[in-house]
Amino acid sequence: MIKPYLPQNDPNPQRRQEWLNRNREQYEFDLDYLYPIPYLKQLPIGENFSTRYLAQATSAFSKLNANTLAAKFHSLWDPLNKLQDYEDFFPILPRPSVIKTYQSDNAFAQQRLCGVNPMVLSRIRGEMPAHVQFFLQDVQAKFGKSLELEKLLKEGNLYLADYTSLSFIKGGTYQRGRNYLPTPIAVFCWQSSGYSDRGQLVPIAIAIDPTQNTHFLTPFDQPLSWSFAKLCVQIADANHHEMSSHLGRTHLTIAPFAIASARHLAENHPLSLLLKPHFRFTLVINNAARASLIQEQGPVDELLAGSLNESLTIAKDSFKTWSLDQFAFPKEIANRGMDDVKQLPHYPYRDDGMLVWNALKKFVSG
Ligand SMILES: [Fe+2]
Structure with missing residues (x-):
C-alpha cells in the first residue's frame, strides 16, 4: 500500500521528481493522430x-x-x-432474450430508456422544436381523437430521439456497395397508467430523413413499414452509440485525464491514488482501438454507416462538445429534461446511474 503525500509533505522529494521525470518520458501526448482528441503516443509496459x-x-x-x-x-x-x-x-x-420481443413497440421504447444507448432521448419542454414542427400536424391527423399532441406537449409528456446531427454522413462503402445512415427523428409520449409511478413510453411517429423530406411513419402504417422506420432509428442509434457515447465520450474523453495524471501526479499523490483504479486498462484498450478498431478495414470502417473519416468525425464532435460541468451524470440527465421522477417514473438508466453517482460522490467527498 502506498502512503499518500502531497508534494510539500513528501519525505523524499527527489525520488518523487525522478518518478515524474520518468513518467513524462513514458507517457507522451500524440496530438496529431486524432486532433483535437489527445491520444497516447506509445503504451508504457506498466499499462498492459x-x-x-x-x-x-x-x-x-x-x-x-x-x-x-x-x-x-x-x-x-x-x-x-x-x-x-x-x-x-x-x-x-x-x-439474447430481447430476440423474442425486439420487434414490439414496447421493446423499441425500452431501448431509449435502458438499452445500450439511453442517452439520446430528451423531453420536449415548452415549445416544439422548430425542426419537428413540420410533421406534427399530420401526425395529429393520423391519430385523430386517440391522441392529443397539444395536451401531451403542455403536460410535458412528449419525448424526442433526434439523430439529425449525424446527417453530415454521406456513407462509406462496403463489399456490396454504398453504406447509408438514416438520421431520423422519433417522437414518443409517456402514457401514464393512472397509478402515479406506472406507465409506458410509446413511439408515435418517426420521420426517417427529416433533413431531406417530410415523409414520416406511425404505428398506423403497414407493420412492415413501421418496423422499417424503427429499424432506421436503431441503426442511427447504434452508430451514435459506438462513435459518440461509447468511443468519443467514454474511452477517448477519459484517456487525456489518465495521461495527464501519469505525467503530473506522483504515484503517492492522493489524487493519483484516488484516480488510478478508474483508469485501469483504459490506455491499453485505447491503444488496441488505434491498432484495429478504428483502422482502415477495421470494424468501425466495415460495420458502421459512415466512411472511417466520417465516423471518426462523430467521435471528434462528441469530444469537442463534452465538458465536465455539462456532462457530470445528474447534469447531463437534467439537460435532457429527464431528471424529474414524477414526470418520467420509468428511466432505469437515470435511477441506476444515480445510485452509482451518489456512491462515488460519497466516497470521493469522504
Ligand atoms: Fe468500451
Missing part, C-alpha cells in the same frame, strides 16, 4: 493487461470463439437477408 485479467478474458471469450466457429458462414453470394439469419448467429451462446 495483467496476466490475471488476460486469463479471465480468455476464459470468458472461449464460448464466443466456439460460437463463431459453429455459426454459419455467409459469403458474398449468400448474404444476410432474413431476420432468421441473425438469430442463427447463436448456435452455442444463449440467444
Whole structure:
C-alpha cells in the first residue's frame, strides 16, 4: 500500500521528481493522430493487461470463439437477408432474450430508456422544436381523437430521439456497395397508467430523413413499414452509440485525464491514488482501438454507416462538445429534461446511474 503525500509533505522529494521525470518520458501526448482528441503516443509496459485479467478474458471469450466457429458462414453470394439469419448467429451462446420481443413497440421504447444507448432521448419542454414542427400536424391527423399532441406537449409528456446531427454522413462503402445512415427523428409520449409511478413510453411517429423530406411513419402504417422506420432509428442509434457515447465520450474523453495524471501526479499523490483504479486498462484498450478498431478495414470502417473519416468525425464532435460541468451524470440527465421522477417514473438508466453517482460522490467527498 502506498502512503499518500502531497508534494510539500513528501519525505523524499527527489525520488518523487525522478518518478515524474520518468513518467513524462513514458507517457507522451500524440496530438496529431486524432486532433483535437489527445491520444497516447506509445503504451508504457506498466499499462498492459495483467496476466490475471488476460486469463479471465480468455476464459470468458472461449464460448464466443466456439460460437463463431459453429455459426454459419455467409459469403458474398449468400448474404444476410432474413431476420432468421441473425438469430442463427447463436448456435452455442444463449440467444439474447430481447430476440423474442425486439420487434414490439414496447421493446423499441425500452431501448431509449435502458438499452445500450439511453442517452439520446430528451423531453420536449415548452415549445416544439422548430425542426419537428413540420410533421406534427399530420401526425395529429393520423391519430385523430386517440391522441392529443397539444395536451401531451403542455403536460410535458412528449419525448424526442433526434439523430439529425449525424446527417453530415454521406456513407462509406462496403463489399456490396454504398453504406447509408438514416438520421431520423422519433417522437414518443409517456402514457401514464393512472397509478402515479406506472406507465409506458410509446413511439408515435418517426420521420426517417427529416433533413431531406417530410415523409414520416406511425404505428398506423403497414407493420412492415413501421418496423422499417424503427429499424432506421436503431441503426442511427447504434452508430451514435459506438462513435459518440461509447468511443468519443467514454474511452477517448477519459484517456487525456489518465495521461495527464501519469505525467503530473506522483504515484503517492492522493489524487493519483484516488484516480488510478478508474483508469485501469483504459490506455491499453485505447491503444488496441488505434491498432484495429478504428483502422482502415477495421470494424468501425466495415460495420458502421459512415466512411472511417466520417465516423471518426462523430467521435471528434462528441469530444469537442463534452465538458465536465455539462456532462457530470445528474447534469447531463437534467439537460435532457429527464431528471424529474414524477414526470418520467420509468428511466432505469437515470435511477441506476444515480445510485452509482451518489456512491462515488460519497466516497470521493469522504
Ligand atoms: Fe468500451
